[in-house]
Amino acid sequence: MEHYTERAARIMRRIEELAAISEDAQGITRRFGTPAFLQGSALVRSWMEASGLATRIDSIGNVRGRLVSQNPVAKTFVLASHIDTVVNAGKYDGPLGVLLGLDMLEHLMAQQVALPFHIELIAFSDEEGVRFHTTYLGSKVVAGSFDAGLLNRLDAHDISLADAITTIGGHPGHLTTDAIPAEDWLGYFEVHIEQGPVLWERQIPVALVAAIAGQQRVELTWRGMAGHAGTVPMELRQDALAGAAEFLLAVEQFGQTYKHVLVATVGKLEVRNAASNVIPGEVVCSLDMRSADAARLQVAYEELRNLTAAVAARRGLELDWNLIQYTAPVSCDAKLNNLLAQAITETGHEVVSLVSGAGHDAVPISAVAPATMLFVRCYKGISHNPLERVELPDLAATLPVTDRFLSLLIASY
The missing domain is CATH 3.30.70.360 (Alpha-Beta Plaits)
Incomplete structure (x- = not known):
């Protein structure tokens, strides 16, 4: 358990470092395309590169790190969440999934496992949709479902989405080329705080997500x-x-x-x-x-x-x-959920199945790939609030679950 606690502490340190980057000094706000958002993206990319992943930032601003398989017919499995925030946000909504995913890959690379498929870690640029009222911008580009009509959408300062994309170094005309083709997808896994009180009240660290409302x-x-x-x-x-x-x-x-x-x-x-x-x-x-x-x-x-x-x-x-x-409501993939439930059981936890009332990037991705999600307990279920918090023991308890899930997935391929 000490090993998992050390890994969890490193994830927490990274979360704190990312949370220090904000549009305002009083809280945490990183809206799509802002200088604070760009600074946060650069930091996340630097961590991916230091870990040995092949990295890039695509035209919508997603930070993408890839672990390449030697299998000539390999498909791609995606680990992801988002790094944009609401105004006056908490530290964990989104970044927890990205930085826990990075830790998973660092652990996997240290084991020198022969991968039968590619793994891509993605920090989505815009899930909350605060600046342009356009949820899932980052994941819709990766899923190939981005609506080009949104490029004319204006923010509160009459800056168009197209101009914002250009400002961050992207090219509005290249968004379609940043999608992972449907035939190349193997699946999708997202770890996220629950944003509700069920796990906190029941004193259980993790839960399986059955569906998204x-x-x-x-x-x-x-x-x-x-x-x-x-x-x-x-x-x-x-x-x-x-x-x-x-x-x-x-x-x-x-x-x-x-x-x-x-x-x-x-x-x-x-x-x-x-x-x-x-x-x-x-x-x-x-x-x-x-x-x-x-x-x-x-x-x-x-x-x-x-x-x-x-x-x-x-x-x-x-x-x-x-x-x-x-x-529309989305059901998580039965096969991946079975593997995740097995990982939860094998690491000594009760399998709790929840429906997410909050939206997640798994929603647009599920249209092109099997998707599954794992919830992590958060303090009193509080989210979208500076009081949002994940306890270190809960994060340490999550890591063997995610490690085991990835091992089961590799073994089943």
């Missing part, structure tokens, strides 16, 4: 009539904020009613031209719904859309309902 994200704009707060009678008002507030509470009640099959959240609320003495005339808010049941997710979408239209009509408000993102 589908998501639907909507932007709603409520338009009423702005007016003087002291002169417009209550019964004559068209208060956009009151309509949005009724909608928000209805979403919470809807989520409580169907809590066993879905979650629903309003996480953004913006009052345009807000003032304490003005009746709100325009409000923008969000809706985020998630479920592992595709049919239930679609039914919920229609039910909430109808409910929202009724609120707007009753209050005399105009409503724009704009679907921003739809991602």
Whole structure:
């Protein structure tokens, strides 16, 4: 166990070093294409190179390190996660999977194992989608499913995605050449913090991910009539904020009613031209719904859309309902999950199977390759928060699981 603790401590040191690179001094923020992001990418690449991997940065900014097999018909198995962050993030969401993957390969190379397939470690450039509201940019390029229409998408400073790619040294026209062809894929493995409280409450270090919930994200704009707060009678008002507030509470009640099959959240609320003495005339808010049941997710979408239209009509408000993102639920690959479950059992842990409510890069990759994921316990399930934390003993307990999984995969090839 001491050997695993030493390896875990080295991973932790690297995580801390990467976390020190941020757009602001008060927290951890590394959005796609920013100077802090580029500095972090360079650091991760330097670690890959020092370990002996053949490295490159592709046109979307993914950092890629490759361990090459001598097998002339070898396919590629990918270990990956992301290194971009949300604003004011924790240290472990994404980087844990990348740097644990690097440790796995360092351990494998030290054993001088003859690989029957190539292994590529990828630090995806954009999973969170904070800057351009475009989740999975990095993994979609690798999967060959990048939507070229996104190149015109603008950030808050009116910089296009195409210009951002050029600024970081990429070429928008070369994105398709950075994909791993579907016929070359062997599979995909991602280690990630749970971002939920199940493992923390049960005091179990790791869990098998059975599926990843589908998501639907909507932007709603409520338009009423702005007016003087002291002169417009209550019964004559068209208060956009009151309509949005009724909608928000209805979403919470809807989520409580169907809590066993879905979650629903309003996480953004913006009052345009807000003032304490003005009746709100325009409000923008969000809706985020998630479920592992595709049919239930679609039914919920229609039910909430109808409910929202009724609120707007009753209050005399105009409503724009704009679907921003739809991602179908994904089931992890049965064969790879069986190997991962065997590795968990053989290293002395109970096999706990969880559905991920958060999205992961495994979602777009699963369209072209078998994918599996391993969750690692995090402190109280807290994530997207500076309090996000992984305990050293849990990380040390994860390493024999991942080592064993890779050994079983090599032996099964």
